[in-house]
Amino acid sequence: MDLIIAANWKMHKTTAETIEYCQAIRKDEELFKGLELLVCPPFTALPAAAQILKGSPIKLGAQDMHWEQKGAFTGEVSSAMLLDLGVEYVIIGHSERRHLLGESDLWVNQKMKAALTSGIKPILCVGETEAEREQSITEEVLKRQLSSALKELQAETVKSLVVAYEPVWAIGTGKAASPGDAENASAYIRTIVKDIFGKDTGDSLFIQYGGSVNEDNIGLFAVLPSVQGVLVGGASLKADTFSALIQAARKAVES
Numbered sequence: 001m002d003l004i005i006a007a008n009w010k011m012h013k014t015t016a017e018t019i020e021y022c023q024a025i026r027k028d029e030e031l032f033k034g035l036e037l038l039v040c041p042p043f044t045a046l047p048a049a050a051q052i053l054k055g056s057p058i059k060l061g062a063q064d065m066h067w068e069q070k071g072a073f074t075g076e077v078s079s080a081m082l083l084d085l086g087v088e089y090v091i092i093g094h095s096e097r098r099h100l101l102g103e104s105d106l107w108v109n110q111k112m113k114a115a116l117t118s119g120i121k122p123i124l125c126v127g128e129t130e131a132e133r134e135q136s137i138t139e140e141v142l143k144r145q146l147s148s149a150l151k152e153l154q155a156e157t158v159k160s161l162v163v164a165y166e167p168v169w170a171i172g173t174g175k176a177a178s179p180g181d182a183e184n185a186s187a188y189i190r191t192i193v194k195d196i197f198g199k200d201t202g203d204s205l206f207i208q209y210g211g212s213v214n215e216d217n218i219g220l221f222a223v224l225p226s227v228q229g230v231l232v233g234g235a236s237l238k239a240d241t242f243s244a245l246i247q248a249a250r251k252a253v254e255s
């Protein structure tokens with residue numbers, strides 16, 4: 001598998017819009033061979049997406065989950081409920097949850113443990129804010145987020161983990177990180193995971209870059225030695241744009 005390309009729809013799309021999108025993207029699925037592709041619709045659109053994507057190589061991801069299996073947690077959704085719908089991936093610790101909704105490092109850790117135990121593949125999001133970058137504490141922030149998110153996990157469990165490096169200042173701003181910054185941060189993430197779990201686990205990591213990725217710049221990130229994929233927000237919302245982006249990534253990797 002060369003690249004993991006994930007579409008994070010955030011709070012977009014009704015059921016009807018989801019059906020239309022998934023039918024459109026399926027028409028191009030022949031072009032996606034060899035790539036790991038996933039769409040992450042909001043919870044309410046997961047059943048429709050699951051139905052249309054059934055039998056397709058395009059996987060289904062959720063944008064969050066609670067760490068408990070069931071109970072009195074109004075508004076929450078568990079891994080069992082996601083697995084029931086055929087969900088294979090879950091985004092954990094996205095910066096919008098951390099910064100807009102108060103998600104703590106502790107919650108991120110509990111969700112990571114629950115996802116890995118239940119067999120859903122987490123995409124762990126980490127990244128510094130603009131202020132943290134200006135203070136030159138990016139590495140400190142990444143180290144804190146990673147050590148806390150992966151606390152009390154075992155090396156075997158963390159093998160082949162997907163980590164998304166998403167600098168907060170690049171998300172939804174149209175101002176992507178430079179390939180050099182993305183490479184440095186991704187290499188650092190791998191070093192931290194090696195320090196905690198050993199070389200094999202560090203080498204097995206899939207690191208995605210996320211933050212204003214589009215059809216024009218994806219080629220720059222797809223070929224970075226430390227990066228094995230992208231997490232795409234805005235540019236994943238239209239099926240034709242997302243398909244063009246995927247094809248641009250493939251072209252960059254193959255050339």
Ligand code: PGA
Pocket residue numbers: 008166170171172173174210211212213231232233234235
């Ligand atoms: P963006 O979002 O591509 O719109 O910047 C990325 C993300 O939040 O995962």
